[in-house]
Amino acid sequence: MEVCNAIESRRAIKVYDAEHRMTDAEIEKLMSQAMLSPTAWNIQNWRFVLVRDPEQRKKIRAAAWDQAQVTDASLLVVLTADLKAWGKDPIRYWRNAPQPVQDYILPAMAQFYTGREQMQRDEGMRSCGMAAMTLMLAAQDMGYQSCPMDGFDFDEVARIINLPSDHAIVMFVVIGKGISDPLPRPGSLSQEDVVVIDQFS
Structure with a gap:
């Protein structure tokens, strides 16, 4: 599929075939693709919790307003997001870079993030x-x-998945075999509404 086709055809689907199972190879491919996503300073601060245990899923569903998906x-x-990824053995993010790059980037990265808690959180949200x-x-x-999701009790889900204290939950993404057509797009703004040239007036 062409990238543009994927963008244009992707919709948030809420109803799935509960009997369908993705193969391990498909899941591995998906995660490999996700791990090609960019991150600032190459800190790769996303952490993907794949919830596969049915009982764990039920608990999370209860914390997500009983949404069936x-x-x-x-x-x-x-x-x-691992909010402290930038400081956890950071040489691993740049181990293949030339030594002069490492000598510059590692101190610069530490200086950029140290003491900037909001920046660390913002970076996790972006990544x-x-x-x-x-x-x-x-x-x-x-x-x-x-379907992307943020309709859940973040604190309860954090408890269920035993989220480390230096991590933050950003969102869910559910993936599967959809069995319902999306509703018509409810209303799209025009480019004139959302594209600003040079500066706001």
Whole structure:
């Protein structure tokens, strides 16, 4: 599928074939694609929780206002951000770079993030947002449907998945075999509404 076709055909699907199972190879391919998503300073700060245990899915569904796609989609991905990834053995993000690049980038990265808690959180949101879009477009290319979600109790889901204290939940993406057509697009703004040239007036 062409990228433009995937973008144009992707819609948030809520109803899935609960009997369908994705293969391990398909899931591995999806995650490999997601891990090509860009991150600032190459810190790769996304952490993907693949919730596969049926009982765990039921608990999360209860924390997500009983939305059926949480249990019925083939795959539930909880996208979380490691807010301190920038400081965790950072040489691994640049191990293949020339030594002069490492000598410059590692101190610069530490200086950029140290003491900037909001920046660390913002960075996680940006990284996971891009990874979520990559996941959804890759799924579309593979013939699957998806749905991004933030309609859940973040604190309860954090408890269920035993989220580390230096991580933040960003969103869910469910992926599977959709069995309902999307509703017509409810209303799209024009480019005149959303594209600003040079500066706001």
